[in-house]
Amino acid sequence: MDTARTVPPAPAAARAARGAGRRRAALPLLVCALYAVLQLVAGPQFTLFPDSYRYARATERYLGAPPAEAHRTALAAYCASRADRTAHDRRLQPTVRQSEDAIRAAAERACLDRWADAPDITTGDPRYQAIFAGRPGYPLLAAPFVAAFGVLRGMQVLGVLTAAAGSLLVLALLRSAGLTRRAALVGQVTFLATPLGWWSAQALSEGLFTLCTLGTLWGGLLLSRRWSAAGASLTAVSYGVAAVTRYSSALVLAALLSAVTVGALCLRGRARHRGTAAFAVLSAAAAGGVAVAMRTLGLPSSQDTLQDTFTHHFEAPDVPDPWGSLAGLAERFWADWSAQQAALPYFLLLTALAAWALARYGGGLGRLALAIGVTGALQVTAHPLTTEAARLGCLMWMPVVLGLPLVVDRHWSARPVRQPARGRGDAPDSP
Incomplete structure (x- = not known):
């Protein structure tokens, strides 16, 4: 019959179903990939916070760095990050004539000079340091x-x-x-x-x-x-x-x-x-x-x-x-x-x-x-x-x-809610 000719062969239908299933499974991963691309475009919107410096310092210590070296490494990353953000923000001001590179270099140097010999960029008080020591x-x-x-x-x-x-x-x-x-x-x-x-x-x-x-x-x-x-x-x-x-x-x-x-x-x-x-x-x-x-x-x-x-x-x-x-x-x-x-x-x-x-x-x-x-x-x-x-x-x-x-x-869903599988006698806790 003519209607029978319109039905795809079973193998073709199965392949189409598998392809549709793979596309549906890949969509969440595509969302994650798009999100990652957007984060790259964000540029200096990703900036280290003061707490980030302390977590970075602790990370360096877990990797085996001595305390002074861990401080210097974490501080260098923090100052570079903040300098990028400072340069970005200042270049948006209409009265600024310096180049972005010059602003960045000056901000980074000022940050390093300020905190190079300090025990912490906020305070070295043991009570404050203890707050972060308990968060490994x-x-x-x-x-x-x-x-x-x-x-x-x-x-x-x-x-x-x-x-x-x-x-x-x-x-x-x-x-x-x-x-x-x-x-x-x-x-x-x-x-x-x-x-x-x-x-x-x-x-x-x-x-x-x-x-x-x-x-x-x-x-x-x-x-x-x-x-x-x-x-x-x-x-x-x-x-x-x-x-x-x-x-x-x-x-x-x-x-x-x-x-x-x-x-x-x-x-x-x-x-x-x-x-x-x-x-x-x-x-x-x-x-x-x-x-x-x-x-x-x-x-x-x-x-x-x-x-x-x-x-x-x-x-x-x-x-x-x-x-x-x-x-x-x-x-x-x-x-x-x-x-x-x-x-x-x-x-x-x-x-x-x-x-x-x-x-x-x-x-x-x-x-x-x-x-x-x-x-x-x-x-x-x-x-x-x-x-x-x-x-x-x-x-x-x-x-x-x-x-x-x-x-x-x-x-707005085209299909009814799918109820999860459950054992005999079990009932979901739903309204």
Whole structure:
């Protein structure tokens, strides 16, 4: 029959299906490649921060350099990076007549002369140095990249890879939650386009901690669907790496996720199973373990970081009531932040839409994503400084990154939501 001639032979149909599958699988990698190209075009937008210098110095020490040499190497990279940014910014001023090379050379020399004999570009106070000594995670991760490419280029390569890995984790997490490829790809692109992606690409610990946060969230999602073995392993590893990356942030994250999960166990009948209980126990154990380690190892506490904040890195005498000072500063900061958001409310609008989607469609994913957003807000509250708020509060974008794909999946997807496979008698924790 004529209609039979229009059906392609089985081998051809199979080849076409395999080709389409390979193209769909390659699309997320293409997004990562495009992102890497854009980072190369960004030029001096990648700049080492003062904290980057300290992480670079620690990395050099892990690679075997003596303290003085580690300082010189990290300082050289820091000064070169800042000089590039200074030259770029000054050349945009209409009254500047110097060449960019001359501006760069002068800025680099001034930076090196200023800090060459100093113990640190901020302060050598032991209390301040102890804050970074308890964070070996990122310097250890950076070590092979710095060994291969040098400080500046190695940290930039690591940043691009970290941001790309974070976007792929978002993609895989959303697929595990049952979203379509199109919706998960929206989540990947959103991650790279928001401050979460930008700060993940910087030479700071934010990128590694974001990966740990996503790993913890993914483990919690798997456990909420009773995939206990994989979820428990992923959760435990993520908490462990987070603790050696930024132990104070890991403590807040674990405590909040534990509280949210215990609440789900008490209030949601479908959440009362072994997987959810396991995640609650792992989160509580992570929070307790970090608290015990802080006391046992003598790591700097919130009291120390508050004194650092209110004494400008211990240059001024300690304040008598740092918690009272924090309450007043936080109140002023959030009032100012609210006014700024009211003037340009794109973040509030996106967060409101994402929060609605997570609450309505997210199930276990929704409550965990919203808890991570609250973690970001608490980190800002603990350090309510306008110069650091964007970095410390980047986790506040996590509900947007994970919530907008749910809107796409429910309202603009051509196919129904795919439910993940589950064992007999299991039921996903969903609305």
